[in-house]
Amino acid sequence: xxxxxxxxxxxxxxxxxxxxxxxxxxxxxxxxxxxxxxxxxxxxxxxxxxxxxxxxxxxxxxxxxxxxxxxxxxxxxxxxxxxxxxxxxxxxxxxxxxxxxxxxxxxxxxxxxxxxxxxxxxxxxxxxxxxxxxxxxxxxxxxxxxxxxxxxxxxxxxxxxxxxxxxxxxxxxxxxxxxxxxxxxxxxxxxxxxxxxxxxxxxxxxxxxxxxxxxxxxxxxxxxxxxxxxxxxxxxxxxxxxxxxxxxxxxxxxxxxxxxxxxxxxxxxxxxxxxxxxxxxxxxxxxxxxxxxxxxxxxxxxxxxxxxxxxxxxxxxxxxxxxxxxxxxxxxxxxxxxxxxxxxxxxxxxxxxxxxxxxxxxxxxxxxxxxxxxxxxxxxxxxxxxxxxxxxxxxxxxxxxxxxxxxxxxxxxxxxxxxxxxxxxxxxxxxxxxxxxxxxxxxxxxxxxxxxxxxxxxxxxxxxxxxxxxxxxxxxxxxxxxxxxxxxxxxxxxxxxxxxxxxxxxxxxxxxxxxxxxxxxxxxxxxxxxxxxxxxxxxxxxxxxxxxxxxxxxxxx
Amino acid sequence: xxxxxxxxxxxxxxxxxxxxxxxxxxxxxxxxxxxxxxxxxxxxxxxxxxxxxxxxxxxxxxxxxxxxxxxxxxxxxxxxxxxxxxxxxxxxxxxxxxxxxxxxxxxxxxxxxxxxxxxxxxxxxxxxxxxxxxxxxxxxxxxxxxxxxxxxxxxxxxxxxx
Numbered sequence: 001x002x003x004x005x006x007x008x009x010x011x012x013x014x015x016x017x018x019x020x021x022x023x024x025x026x027x028x029x030x031x032x033x034x035x036x037x038x039x040x041x042x043x044x045x046x047x048x049x050x051x052x053x054x055x056x057x058x059x060x061x062x063x064x065x066x067x068x069x070x071x072x073x074x075x076x077x078x079x080x081x082x083x084x085x086x087x088x089x090x091x092x093x094x095x096x097x098x099x100x101x102x103x104x105x106x107x108x109x110x111x112x113x114x115x116x117x118x119x120x121x122x123x124x125x126x127x128x129x130x131x132x133x134x135x136x137x138x139x140x141x142x143x144x145x146x147x148x149x150x151x152x153x154x155x156x157x158x159x160x161x162x163x164x165x166x167x168x169x170x171x172x173x174x175x176x177x178x179x180x181x182x183x184x185x186x187x188x189x190x191x192x193x194x195x196x197x198x199x200x201x202x203x204x205x206x207x208x209x210x211x212x213x214x215x216x217x218x219x220x221x222x223x224x225x226x227x228x229x230x231x232x233x234x235x236x237x238x239x240x241x242x243x244x245x246x247x248x249x250x251x252x253x254x255x256x257x258x259x260x261x262x263x264x265x266x267x268x269x270x271x272x273x274x275x276x277x278x279x280x281x282x283x284x285x286x287x288x289x290x291x292x293x294x295x296x297x298x299x300x301x302x303x304x305x306x307x308x309x310x311x312x313x314x315x316x317x318x319x320x321x322x323x324x325x326x327x328x329x330x331x332x333x334x335x336x337x338x339x340x341x342x343x344x345x346x347x348x349x350x351x352x353x354x355x356x357x358x359x360x361x362x363x364x365x366x367x368x369x370x371x372x373x374x375x376x377x378x379x380x381x382x383x384x385x386x387x388x389x390x391x392x393x394x395x396x397x398x399x400x401x402x403x404x405x406x407x408x409x410x411x412x413x414x415x416x417x418x419x420x421x422x423x424x425x426x427x428x429x430x431x432x433x434x435x436x437x438x439x440x441x442x443x444x445x446x447x448x449x450x451x452x453x454x455x456x457x458x459x460x461x462x463x464x465x466x467x468x469x470x471x472x473x474x475x476x477x478x479x480x481x482x483x484x485x486x487x488x489x490x491x492x493x494x495x496x497x498x499x500x501x502x503x504x505x506x507x508x509x510x511x512x513x514x515x516x517x518x519x520x521x522x523x524x525x526x527x528x529x530x531x532x533x534x535x536x537x538x539x540x541x542x543x544x545x546x547x548x549x550x551x552x553x554x555x556x557x
Numbered sequence: 558x559x560x561x562x563x564x565x566x567x568x569x570x571x572x573x574x575x576x577x578x579x580x581x582x583x584x585x586x587x588x589x590x591x592x593x594x595x596x597x598x599x600x601x602x603x604x605x606x607x608x609x610x611x612x613x614x615x616x617x618x619x620x621x622x623x624x625x626x627x628x629x630x631x632x633x634x635x636x637x638x639x640x641x642x643x644x645x646x647x648x649x650x651x652x653x654x655x656x657x658x659x660x661x662x663x664x665x666x667x668x669x670x671x672x673x674x675x676x677x678x679x680x681x682x683x684x685x686x687x688x689x690x691x692x693x694x695x696x697x698x699x700x701x702x703x704x705x706x707x708x709x710x711x712x713x714x715x716x717x718x719x
Contacts, residue, residue, distance in 0.1 A: 166636050175671055182670045186635075210640045213619035215600050217589045218637055239636045240591040243672035259666055265595025265691065309598070328605035335602065336560060345693065346595050553593045 167191030264554030270497030278493030413500020520554030
């Protein structure tokens, strides 16, 4: 019955309905009330007029400076009233220019393809501000990160432990402050890290990592278990913290593109493109259409081999060796195609500020041929996996992330889409050539490993379709616009990496990078694993972990 | 030459060396000391059906206590330093250490900073350096062969000492 009404409403008021209501648990339609981002700003002005001290609009970014005390109120209003996800929080050290630290809250207005950035000023003398984590749980790790890197204390944070600095870190050293020299080697001091404890009869702990049994990155997992089911999981990361954000401030632009490629190795293109886009925005340079299309093709190539790797990993972890071998073979085919086309198996060294460094147009036929055989093989593989009872039995209802939890934690990418969050940067904030191409955002609602596998499988087909469209309509012309001088300024760069929304915020000053904030999708998704594993059995943890496809390096940086 | 042919030729040579030195199998423990995960993509690729290192006697084991060799990636971050040393000490002697990837060789793009150690050889003795960002699977196999030669020398040295 309900769906009938929904269908009628959708049909009658097509242009007023956003998002597919069938994906949400309740029948709930979001109506398009405001048509542009300034309506949001007007509403904030009306509600909190006196608390706003400055405004600036740059391209699709609206910067509002608000009073420090008002941060909880206004963030809460924007987040809950308008349903705008909080996509990043970061601090800057601007003591030299205006004597303040600044904390930025970035909200994404998906419907308007715009961002609202709230700024608060914090004085050096009293480096505290009010924590918003209790009202907006997404802020949890961001605030702890800022506490470690800048020494700005979020007051009222429910879990104020160190995040990036380990227990042997000297107090009073904050790497991202401007007066910290990158070559400093802090002394090791004695300290202790306290894990959450679960007490009770028969409850015991399983510590895992940082050196794991398989070939994966380092991280520590502490399970509290009673029998087989997991009662609690605490993750501890930042073993691979390499000081990337500080490093950005110490290297020239050209080298910074290479650094961006090495933040999360298998998401090289997504990171490089996001960084280049931010710089191009600052420089006011439009890249040639051909470069846009080539970037799109590279981004989708990256998505293909990543998704195949994840599907192979899931097959391995459910002990379906034959399926895993097939998937790994297909992934290797893609890596070899990457090498043939770009010279790098992981598509590195292709992007540069102003365009791309190498044309791939000559290889059009080879790519199309390879992809068409690949697609046939992939279809067979998915039929095999999804029709094998021992596989489906292990992945159905395993590692469920419900829609409301996923929303509260801002789960992004395929993991979010498997939990009914219909967001995709390619559609909501189109970049490169996505505006001109046809594709469908795949979303499911059950939120288990099965749904995440399905989303990936569907996205593989979409990716192939995108590459085909892009190759057929590849515009002629140059592949790079020379960018001679990069003026002072700041901008956001964003892409949809295979793991999800990747956000860069870059500020340039005097021909160098003053601050570069990187938000890898894994930084959002890691917290979801603590929920996803609850009540699952320990042997299912690897599958859940793999299905979320999390990067340790991208998270730790 | 196709990848398959390359691998066949290199693999046979590797197999001979492993047979002579380790009695059929070389056991490797991979340690990520802060890499960007690209090296892990390539190590994983070594086990796929195209390369299938296992058929030449190369086996990736779950514990350093079972390993003849450590394959270390990443520049050794401050936070991973202790874990790497513990893993090294847990590996029985005589052991080999291969530094895989540019950052394991000398810190690479991450260099020597407050958080990055600037290369594996600053912390533990390294026998072989496998450069590349990331090295291709073929390069890793070649590196393993060089390591094998080194191992022969190592054994001889120990024999003389005894």
